[in-house]
Structure formats: structure tokens, C-alpha cells
Amino acid sequence: MITREPDQFEPAINPLGELGRKVLLTARGAGRALIMLGHATLAIRHVFHRRNRRATMEQFFITGIKSLGVITIVALFTGMILALQTGLELRRFGREVNIGTAVTVSLVREMGPFMTGLIIAASVGSAMAAQLGTMVVSEEIAALEVMSIDPVRMLVMPRLVALTIMMPILTVYTNILGVVGGAIVGETQLGVSMRAYFDNARLYVTNRDLYVGLLKAIVFGISICTVACHQGFSTSQGAVGVGQATRRTVIISFLAVLVFGYMISRIFYK
């Protein structure tokens, strides 16, 4: 059940008690979020039912198409900044041509999924939390449960599917645009021809880099969706609560992107 009775606590006796309560509440929240994720994963078997299919396509549109503009700009500039900064350093050794590798490897391994994750968390994740939070506050979720319509299947599952699939696609898009951005800076600012840049880029990027980057994107997509939906569903106390849920979604998703990003890198690059 998503609709829950409000929490009730006796006042904490001392700061230690308060700390203990916070730890327990955090653990409980994480547990509930994971249970919801499991539940949504099980519900994926219904994704091809006509109604769910429509809802899922809508989420694809919101996640993918609507974020394209900002992702395009961020990706181009990320590549351009990477090329400019590394290029200026490499120039001291006369190795400007290596910006191809520097830009491509850092984008594919780290910056691509990382930047995409941050953008999606801030735009799509926060909007998800706000929407679901508002639905909780206006009793729409309770109404669904009273009608025995599963809110996780109806609302979380399409978002989970869309984010999990769109994140790697958007990441590839970010990577490509970033590399192109780097090439433009190389050609115009550093005197590295496009041809030399791309030849150099191909030299050191392995398939593994690509797979690990995409794995990160998938993990980020799942975490952002889980955090956003869980925070949205946990909203209480009206409009203020919706604001808090949105804020917490952005913070926790950013942390998740950073921590999971590091952990995956650590596992694959020892």
C-alpha cells in the first residue's frame, strides 16, 4: 500500500535518540524504496497491455524528447571544455592531437553518463517527484488504491521502463555530441584537424569503456526513478511536502549518480 498512516513518534529524549531515529527512518525509507522497485520490476510484465503501453510511450516522450534540448547544449559544451582545458595543457608538450583520446575516453567512461544522469535527475526526476507528491496530497493515490488500481503498476512501472531505456540512449547521444564539440574546439582553437582528432580518438577507446559507460547510465536511470517515485509517494504535509520531496529527490539522485558512478568505475577499472 502506498497510502500510509502518518508517522507518530514520542519526542526524542536526547540528541543520541534523535540520531538513532534518523538512522532508522533512513533505513526504513531505503527499504521501502527497494520494495517499491521490486514491485515495479515485477509489474513490467504488464508493460505491453494497451493502457500501460500508452503511459510508457508518454514517459519515453517526456524523458527523451523533452530533455533533448538541454542535453544537446550541455553535451556540446562539456566536450568543448574538456578539449580546451586538456588541449592547453597538452600544448606544453606539443601533444595537442591527443585531445581526441582525452575527450573521448573521459566522456565515454565518466562524463557522458554522469552529465546525462545529473540533467535527468534535475529535470525529469524532480518533475516526477513533484507530480506524484501532488497526487498524494490531493488524495489521487488514495483514490486509486480504494479502486484497487495499483499505483506502482500504473505510475512507477512506465517511468522505470522509460528511464532505464532512455538513459543509455541519451548517454550515447551526449557522448557523440561531446566528442563533436571537442573536435570543433580542436579544429578552431588548437589547430588539430578533424581527421587527426578522430583518428586519435579511435586509438584508445575500447568496447569495454562503452559498455561500462552504458551500464552506469542504466544504473543511474533505475536509481533516479526509484528515488523520485519513492520521495513523491512519501510526501506529506501539502505543498510544503511536495517542495521537500522534490528537493530531496534532486539531492539523493545526485549522490546516487556520484556514488554508483564511482563504485562501477572501481569494479571495472582496477
Added chain:
Amino acid sequence: MSLIRFERVRKRLGGRDVLAGLDLAIEKGETFVLLGSSGSGKSVTLRHMIGLFRPDEGRVWIGDDCISEARGRELERIRRRFGMLFQNAALLQWMTVIENVALPLLEKTKLPESEAYEQALRRLELLGLADAVEKLPADLSGGMQKRVGLARAIVMDPEIILYDEPTSGLDPVTSRAIDRLIEDLRRRLGITSVVVTHDLHSALAIATRIGVIHQGRIVEVAAPRDFVRSENELVRSFLEAQYITRRGAWENREGTS
């Protein structure tokens, strides 16, 4: 045997006993109005009826089913017997009126889409909303949203409808129109209704019995005719706060029936 029964239900929320051993019995086919001031526990009582809250102690029965202990499919089966109108209608904002009303049919039955929309349309016509079918809830007035909520509540032909403050936030004319709809549903479809409100005029107009809840207990249950003559101090203060005298209210009721 009564259709809805509360047996010494206790519920503690936010550090106080919201329900303090509440006993209640509602008969089939009646319109039971639960009156009480804010924070007296009436909405919490309603939420126990449909299994959104669970009692700390005691049980809630719907006929032979104990909803307070049901889970999963069992809970789903019992909830099928209910429709509920929420305080702010609780319509899904991104769906049109007809999609909202057809939603339970599309989700919970195997009806083809065309048939589901057909049935939804019939309920909307019943409530005088035939012109609004393609509108979004945000484009409707509060009273119309409540009527759409009511159409959604009756689309699965429930035995029992729960109303959470059906007239709050509405002007008097619209409020009386909602009252007439509730009365109509009881008479035409034999639906059992439980109405939570603090609108006494509405209570007197539609109730077969009125129960007053105070500090988590039912302190008075009476038919409207006896209710206005009650000597209970709480009831008197309620009546006087809404300018209803022993004679006047009764005449009002005569006027509406």
C-alpha cells in the same frame, strides 16, 4: 445484521487517541451521516471503513468480511463493494472526465474499451455532465468535479458509497444539488451511504440517521426528527452554531422532502 460494524475501534495518531473505542453499526440501505467538529475523528473513521487505515485495537466488519484484517486480494474483493467520493474529488488531472470515470472499468474489468466508455457516459448523463466528457478536471468548477468524482464512485455499481465532506467548499445551491444526488442514489439504486460532513443542513436533508462523533466516540445517534430535539449538549451546540432551532430545522426538512 448491520452492513458496517465498528467494534471498539481504537486508533492512535500523532500522539493522541483519534478513535477511542468507537462502536458503530450502519444498516443496509440507509444514509448515515457522521457529524463532528474538525479533528473529532470522522475522516479517520471513514478511512477505517475502506481499509486505508487499520485499527490498533478492535475490528471493522463489512457484512461478513473483516476489512480491518484483510490484505491483498481479499482486501481488493471487499473494496469492490465500495465507491468513494473524496473531499476534493481526487480526479486524475491528466485524464479527461470520461477517462476518469471509465478508469475503474478499464482497469478492473474485461469490458472492451467502447463498452467501458459507453457505461461511463451513462453515469455522466445521470449526473448531468454529458457536456463535460472531454474536458480536463482543471477546467471544471468544484461542484462539477465532485459530480465527476461521484460518477466514478458509482461506475462499478457499488453497494456502499462513502462521501468525505461532499459539500465542503461549495456554494449553498450546489451543495443542495449534491445532497439531492446522494438522496437520489439511495432511493433509485438502494445504495448504502456514509457521509462525513459538518454541514448540518445537508445532514438533516439527506440522513436516515445522524451520528455525532466527539473525541473518538459516537456520543449520539438519532434520526433527523429526533436529532433536532436532542437534549445532548454537544448536539445542541452544533445545532445552535448553525442557527437551527427545534422547529426551524424540521420545517426545513419538510420543505425538501
